[in-house]
Amino acid sequence: MCVCVCVHQGSNPGLHVRPSLSVSPHSWPVEGESVTLRCEVTDTSSNWTFLWYRVVEYRRDLPSFQYRGGDASAELLPDSSRGAGGSFTLSLAALHHTDLYVCRAEGGDPAYQTKFSDVVPLWVLVKSPEASLVIRPNRSQHFTHNSLSLSCEVQDNSTGWRLIWLTQRPKGPACPDVLESEAGSTCSTTSPVQEDSGEYWCGSESGGSNPVNITVTST
The missing domain is CATH 2.60.40.10 (Immunoglobulins)
Structure with missing residues (x-):
């Protein structure tokens, strides 16, 4: 791209x-x-x-x-x-x-x-990922005007996580370009657009997830 x-x-x-x-x-x-x-x-x-x-x-x-x-x-x-x-x-x-x-x-x-x-x-990958990017609904294909949320599950007591993505949109789903957030909190949108399609990654202070590709198409 x-x-x-x-x-x-x-x-x-x-x-x-x-x-x-x-x-x-x-x-x-x-x-x-x-x-x-x-x-x-x-x-x-x-x-x-x-x-x-x-x-x-x-x-x-x-x-x-x-x-x-x-x-x-x-x-x-x-x-x-x-x-x-x-x-x-x-x-x-x-x-x-x-x-x-x-x-x-x-x-x-x-x-x-x-x-x-x-x-x-x-994107630096970890040999044994210490975090998982959780997408709801749990699929890689999503549709415009249907809700989409992202959160990060970490395996320790990390106090925060970062979400980074590469898409055609200035800001991702209800989040700034690089988000610092409490572990377990969520970024969400009720109206994703096709420009939200791209690579997403999250990580805590102890490790990160592998990247996930999300595709948003029109309904």
């Missing part, structure tokens, strides 16, 4: 350049594996350095762009200097690395920044 990301910035030469972001060897590493995010720019006119971000809900203090028909923001990774050469490697992928990522490049004199890349998901 290709997701268009358009940057809202002032005029600069970088607005004509969009990096390409990819994940190798794949976007679904098992916990403990090595995974690399690669940011590439075909324009060779500048000596590029690269910046790495995770996608978060819109915040006025962060750079923003349009994503899934709404506004999202990009939060710079605290250790993004590791990606200065165009690659950002996680030698030991962990549950908390599951997120949506973008990159952009910086170059020129005076320095300017390019557009953001398209959004790329990284």
Whole structure:
């Protein structure tokens, strides 16, 4: 699925350049594996350095762009200097690395920044899942205007869980893009739409579920 990301910035030469972001060897590493995010720019006119971000809900203090028909923001990774050469490697992928990522490049004199890349998901799978994503009704095929709810069942006393998804909708069923919620609580909607179709994942502080694909079609 290709997701268009358009940057809202002032005029600069970088607005004509969009990096390409990819994940190798794949976007679904098992916990403990090595995974690399690669940011590439075909324009060779500048000596590029690269910046790495995770996608978060819109915040006025962060750079923003349009994503899934709404506004999202990009939060710079605290250790993004590791990606200065165009690659950002996680030698030991962990549950908390599951997120949506973008990159952009910086170059020129005076320095300017390019557009953001398209959004790329990284889902870290656990060898023995410590959480289960519970879907009600319990099926992968759902219909518009019929209720749909999501919750996370954890195997310990974790106080919270996160729900992450990749769909064509800015917000999932009655939940923000990344939800922090009490274990056992529920996100629900009485009117799901086709844009809610996508990959869903949940996790607690001790482990996560495997991703689940949900399809919503018209009745």
